Amino acid sequence: MHLEKRSSTSATAFLLAPLLAVLVTLVISSLLVAWAGAPVGRTWGLLLQGAFGSVFAWSETLTRAIPLMLTGLAATVAFKARLFNIGAEGQLYAGALAAVAVGGLHGTEGLPGPVWVLFPLMMLASAVAGALLLLGPALMKARLGVDEVVTTLLLNFIVLLMVSAMLDGPMKDPTAMGWPQSVALQGELELTRLIERTRVHSGLIWALTLALGLWLVFKYTVFGFNVQALGSNARAAAFAGVPVTRTVTLVALLSGALAGLAGAIEVAGRTSYVTLDMSPGYGYSGIVVAMLAGLHPLGVVAASVFIAGVLVGADSMSRAIGVPTYLADVIVAVSLLCVLVATLLTQYRLRWR
Amino acid sequence: MSDLLDLLGSSAYWVAVLRIATPLILGTLGVLWCERAGVLNLGIEGIMVAGAFTGWLAVYQGLPLWAGVAVAALTGATLGLLHALLTVGLALSQHVAGLGITLLATALSYFSYRVSFPKVNTPPTITPFAPMDWLGLPVLSAQTPLTLLALALVPVSAWILYRTPAGLAVRMVGENPQAAEGQGLSVAAVRTSAIVGGSALMGVAGSFLTLSAFNAFFFNMINGRGWICVALVVFASWRPGKALIGALLFAFFDALQLRVQQMGDAGIPYQLYLMLPYALSILALVLVARRATYPQALMKPYRKGER
Numbered sequence: 001m002h003l004e005k006r007s008s009t010s011a012t013a014f015l016l017a018p019l020l021a022v023l024v025t026l027v028i029s030s031l032l033v034a035w036a037g038a039p040v041g042r043t044w045g046l047l048l049q050g051a052f053g054s055v056f057a058w059s060e061t062l063t064r065a066i067p068l069m070l071t072g073l074a075a076t077v078a079f080k081a082r083l084f085n086i087g088a089e090g091q092l093y094a095g096a097l098a099a100v101a102v103g104g105l106h107g108t109e110g111l112p113g114p115v116w117v118l119f120p121l122m123m124l125a126s127a128v129a130g131a132l133l134l135l136g137p138a139l140m141k142a143r144l145g146v147d148e149v150v151t152t153l154l155l156n157f158i159v160l161l162m163v164s165a166m167l168d169g170p171m172k173d174p175t176a177m178g179w180p181q182s183v184a185l186q187g188e189l190e191l192t193r194l195i196e197r198t199r200v201h202s203g204l205i206w207a208l209t210l211a212l213g214l215w216l217v218f219k220y221t222v223f224g225f226n227v228q229a230l231g232s233n234a235r236a237a238a239f240a241g242v243p244v245t246r247t248v249t250l251v252a253l254l255s256g257a258l259a260g261l262a263g264a265i266e267v268a269g270r271t272s273y274v275t276l277d278m279s280p281g282y283g284y285s286g287i288v289v290a291m292l293a294g295l296h297p298l299g300v301v302a303a304s305v306f307i308a309g310v311l312v313g314a315d316s317m318s319r320a321i322g323v324p325t326y327l328a329d330v331i332v333a334v335s336l337l338c339v340l341v342a343t344l345l346t347q348y349r350l351r352w353r
Numbered sequence: 354m355s356d357l358l359d360l361l362g363s364s365a366y367w368v369a370v371l372r373i374a375t376p377l378i379l380g381t382l383g384v385l386w387c388e389r390a391g392v393l394n395l396g397i398e399g400i401m402v403a404g405a406f407t408g409w410l411a412v413y414q415g416l417p418l419w420a421g422v423a424v425a426a427l428t429g430a431t432l433g434l435l436h437a438l439l440t441v442g443l444a445l446s447q448h449v450a451g452l453g454i455t456l457l458a459t460a461l462s463y464f465s466y467r468v469s470f471p472k473v474n475t476p477p478t479i480t481p482f483a484p485m486d487w488l489g490l491p492v493l494s495a496q497t498p499l500t501l502l503a504l505a506l507v508p509v510s511a512w513i514l515y516r517t518p519a520g521l522a523v524r525m526v527g528e529n530p531q532a533a534e535g536q537g538l539s540v541a542a543v544r545t546s547a548i549v550g551g552s553a554l555m556g557v558a559g560s561f562l563t564l565s566a567f568n569a570f571f572f573n574m575i576n577g578r579g580w581i582c583v584a585l586v587v588f589a590s591w592r593p594g595k596a597l598i599g600a601l602l603f604a605f606f607d608a609l610q611l612r613v614q615q616m617g618d619a620g621i622p623y624q625l626y627l628m629l630p631y632a633l634s635i636l637a638l639v640l641v642a643r644r645a646t647y648p649q650a651l652m653k654p655y656r657k658g659e660r
Contacts, residue, residue, distance in 0.1 A: 002657050003444060036468045084448045144642035147587070149395065149448055151638065153580045154631045161631075165624035284456065291449060324467035329460030337453045340445050348443075 003348040013346045018292060021338035022306075029331050038323045050316025051309035057316070059198035063270065065308035067092070067279065069207040070262035071286025072293065072300040073214055078134075078255035079287075080218075080295050081227045082234065083141070083248055085134055087152030088259040089283025090159035094133045095126035095260025096274045097163055099267045100171060100182045103189040110186040119189055123264055130260020131253040133159065138252030142245050156283070164276055173273060182274040191269040201269035208301065210258065215297040227251060259283065280311075288336045294343065307332060360612055368495040369611070372566060374604035375496075376401070378503040379558035380582035381589065381596040382510050383429075386551030389514065389591055390544045391527040391650040395451025396436050397555045398579030399458030403428050404559030406462040409570045410469070412479045422499070422560055429556020430549045432458055437545040444654035455579075463572060476569035497565040499557075504597075506554070511593040523547050527648035530655040540655050555579070577631065584634040588641050591648060599637070606633055 026044075033043045051061050071088045078085035085091075103122040104110060111118060137151040164180070167173075171182040191201040218224035226247045229237035238244050262282065271278050289307055293299030314328035360366050380397060387394040394400075408425030412418055432454055439450040470477060482497035493501070514520035522543045525533040530540045558578075563570050585603060589595035607630045614626040 032464065036464075086452065140639060140642070144639060145645070146638045146642045150580060150584050150587075151635055154577070154584065154635050157577050157631045158628050161624040161628045165622040168624070169622060284452075287449070287452060288456070322471065324464050324471075326460055326464035326467055329456065330464055333453060333456035333460050337439065337450070337457065340439070340449060340453065341443060344443055344445060 002351050003344075004351050006347055006349055009346050014294075017342035017346050018294070018339055021292075021335055021342040024338045024342075025331055025335040028334050029327060032327065032330060033323055036323050036327075038321050043317055043321060043323055046317040046320050047310075047313035049313075050320075051313030055195070056198060057312070059195055059200045061305060061309045061312045062204055063199045063201070063308075064312050065304045066201070066203045066207050066269065067262045067266050067282045068285055068289050068304035068308055069211060069300055070258050070265065071282050072289030072304050073207075073211060073286075073297060074130075074255045074258035074262070075287045075290035076293065076295050076297060076300055077214065077227070077251055077258065079290055080231045081248060081251040082231050083138060083251050083255070084149045085137075085152055085252070085255050085259075086149055086287065087134060087137065087155050087283070088255075088262075088286050089279060089281065090152070090156035091130035091133045091256050091259035092263040092266070092279055092283050093159050093163050093274070094129040095263030096267045096278065097166060097171070097182070097263070098125040098129035098260065099123075099264035100185060100274050101125065103185050103268070104171070104183040104273075105186055106183060110189075115188045118186070122189060122268070123261065126260045126264030127257035128260070130258070130263070131256035133260075134252045134256030135249070138248055142248055160276070163274065167274065167276065171274070180276055184273045185267055189268055190272060191265070199270060203265035203269040206261070206265055210261075211297045211301050218297065223247070223250065259286070262286075285311075285332060288332050291336055292339050356616065360609075364492055364495075366608060366612065367492045369608040370601065370604045371492060371496055371500060372604075373607050374600045375500045375503045375565075376558040376561045376578060377582055377585060377600040377603060378507065378597055379554050379561065380579060381585045381600055382503075382506055382593060383551040383554035383558060384582050384586040385510070385589070385591055385593060385596055386523070386547050386554070387433075388586060388651055389527045389648055390523045390547035391530065391648055391653065391655070392437075392440050392544055392548055393447040393451060393583075393652050394433070394436055394548060394551065394555075395448060395583065396432060396454030396458065396552065397451075397582055398575060398577070399455030399462075400429050400432050400552055400555040401559030401562075401575045401579045402462050403432060403458040404556030405563045405574060406466060406559075406570050408556070408560030409479060409563035410465075412564060413477060418482055418564055421564055422557055425556040425560030425564075426553040427556070429559075430553040432556075433549040433552025434545070436552065437548040440654065441541050441544045441548070444656050447652050447654070466570060466572075476571060478568040479564070481563075481568045482565045499561050499565045502557075503561075507593050507597045514593065524648075526655075527650055530650050530653075534657070540657075544655075555582075558582075581630065581634050584638050587645055587647075588637040590641070590644075590646060603630065603633065603637075606630070 030040045033040050050057055052058060074088045099122050102125045103118055137148040140146040140151060141148045167180045167182055173181050173183050191203050194200045194202060226242045229242050230247055266278055267274060285307055289300055289303045292303035310331050311328045314325050318325040384394060384397060404425035407428040408421040411424040412421035436450060436454050439445045440447045482499060484495050484497060486494050488494040522538055526540045526543045534540055562574055585599045589599045610626045610629045614623055
């Protein structure tokens with residue numbers, strides 16, 4: 001078996017590849033559903049209904065898509081420059097912690113100051129926290145050649161333990177009766193609901209704006225061009241005069257900031273305090289979102305709604321029919337692998353000989 | 354201070370060190386085989402989860418313990434084959450493919466566990482490997498045969514790697530695949546075998562936790578041990594002997610952290626102790642970074658006839 005480069009990639013193939021990947025994913029996960037002893041058709045029906053079947057279902061899916069969009073964008077920026085940031089999970093928590101540090105109720109009152117000062121400050125703090133967390137591994141890579149994958153992965157564990165220590169100590173919610181959660185955010189800093197009696201919040205607008213902004217940056221700025229160049233061939237880019245270290249550093253700051261914002265927006269939009277289970281692996285799923293989107297910022301929007309739909313739909317399906325919710329994680333993982341293979345096949349032809 | 358000396362003198366402490374080191378030795382050797390052939394295998398975290406689960410499940414279903422270990426190795430090998438298909442056959446990004454395998458193996462294990470045991474509050478247990486009291490050696494008799502296997506695999510790995518044609522082939526495709534192809538070796542075949550073998554070791558590493566260290570399967574029981582192995586192999590400069598030293602050194606500090614935590618200094622949050630292993634791994638990477646000599650072709654996909 002060997003690969004032969006295609007002379008050109010057709011646009012149809014490019015668009016068809018993700019669809020084909022999803023189809024293969026459906027087949028494989030259907031086998032698992034059947035093995036679990038559930039009626040396959042009904043399971044998918046329930047999953048689809050739970051994800052997109054009503055206004056409420058849509059609202060839940062979109063709520064879940066917000067953090068995925070942001071971590072997906074974080075992975076997109078980084079992976080485009082071949083900076084493999086697997087630390088979005090930790091950066092999200094760091095951002096959430098920073099948001100509560102700035103905007104939380106310490107004692108009975110929060111920091112003094114009007115909302116229009118505190119709100120930007122809170123967002124900024126979370127972005128900075130996320131950015132700084134990725135800056136370390138990025139610099140270690142640039143200066144010492146330490147592989148950033150391992151360092152960002154290990155940092156996730158460190159940050160989570162740090163969050164746990166903060167929730168036991170300085171940021172403990174005195175009213176939580178021993179439940180590990182942080183102090184609550186000031187009420188005025190919370191994001192507004194987009195639809196009455198649902199949980200969708202204006203974080204969706206933040207995420208969509210950032211996706212659009214990122215797309216414009218990639219399309220129209222020198223920095224965006226540098227990132228693309230670095231991603232396709234680092235040596236050639238350096239030779240052509242792309243400032244490699246500066247670009248990688250900026251990419252790290254941007255990627256970390258996006259993941260940090262995801263944390264702040266989750267706190268301000270949904271949970272209103274930090275808990276140890278506020279993210280069911282959004283950081284890792286963000287990587288899948290980015291790959292499904294073909295590292296395209298606007299594709300991230302669609303991919304995050306898809307993944308969020310799978311997660312929300314699986315929850316509701318599991319309550320109804322008892323197939324474990326871990327089915328969602330299997331679907332996410334299989335779709336990642338399938339989309340990788342499908343994308344490759346748009347660029348290469350398999351030859352059996 | 355004298356507390357510390359007492360601790361280092363107690364054999365219970367060294368028993369713990371060796372027990373903590375065992376899955377790390379096996380996992381690090383697994384990573385070593387993959388990377389010596391030029392392929393990063395970030396699937397390790399998930400492969401360890403899958404090995405822990407399938408090995409335990411096999412024993413729970415009534416198979417003997419060693420059959421459980423074999424099942425774990427087979428699980429690892431199968432996932433390794435998938436990784437090889439993606440990274441060698443299709444030459445996909447080794448980072449992303451490896452993470453995909455980890456997500457897949459973890460999700461499949463958890464899904465299968467929940468399907469097999471829908472409503473259990475306390476995890477079902479098995480009778481794990483017993484300590485080798487018959488051995489009559491101080492620290493070693495308190496270990497299970499899997500630790501002995503891990504220790505034995507270190508010189509065996511070194512011997513294969515440096516003294517046999519197969520080992521030479523693995524090192525060659527990891528350093529210079531074009532030259533290896535020129536010598537008539539099939540880069541794809543050598544890399545695939547190395548990944549399959551290495552992944553089998555990762556599976557066994559996972560099964561140590563469910564068949565020896567504990568007697569049940571828990572969610573999150575691997576808890577980053579796989580990633581630590583990926584860091585340890587860099588620390589060990591891809592040498593089996595140094596991998597053993599690295600794993601023991603790491604386990605030494607991890608056991609120390611546990612004991613100091615138990616002695617209890619109320620002022621320090623216990624989370625800081627738990628952070629130590631992860632922080633140490635990062636520190637180790639930074640320390641050896643300057644003189645690390647990566648296998649030359651590591652993470653470089655090889656496509657025949659393409660430069």
